[in-house]
Amino acid sequence: GALLGQMAAPGVGGTLGGAAVAKLASWLFADAPARKKKIFVSFDVDNDRALKHLLVGQSLHSDSPFEVTDGSLLEAAPERGWQAKAQAAIKRADLVIVLVGRDTHRAAGVLQEIEMARLERKPIVQLIGRRNDNYRRVANAGRLIAWTWPNLKKLLAS
Secondary structure (H helix, E strand, O other), rough: OOHHHHHHOOOHHHHHHHHHHHHHHHHHOOOOOOEEEEEEEEEEOOOHHHHHHHEEEEEEOOOOOEEEEEEOOOOOOOOOHHHHHHHHHHHHHHEEEEEEOOOOOOOHHHHHHHHHHHHOOOHHHEEOOOOOOOOOEEEEEEEEOOOOHHHHHHHOOO
């Protein structure tokens, strides 16, 4: 505030000018949108990559309450050190979302990411990827909810 005050009103003084600039800024940005939740998306990369792309697409809506910061990093030929990168991404996230498909419950990378999230004490939620598909809940991965836009917005609004 003081630096901006000095720049806006040189000679008046940093404190006085800074206070005025801070007041103006708080008035201008009083209705600023809330910060979007940062989510890490865990999914079966061999079978459910399309689900992740759909969720990323929803995060780009103008009224979306979330942004995808990262997703499962274990590929068919994993790079060395993927666990450390996944752990860092999970640590930055507000929430971990597991996209549940037919084989997610036994996908090695998903199970490791869930364990990392639990160690970081991050909330975990499972979204049913395809309602008409056979799917099984992933053990120790939080509650299972239907993937709908209203459910996502409600889950991530607070």
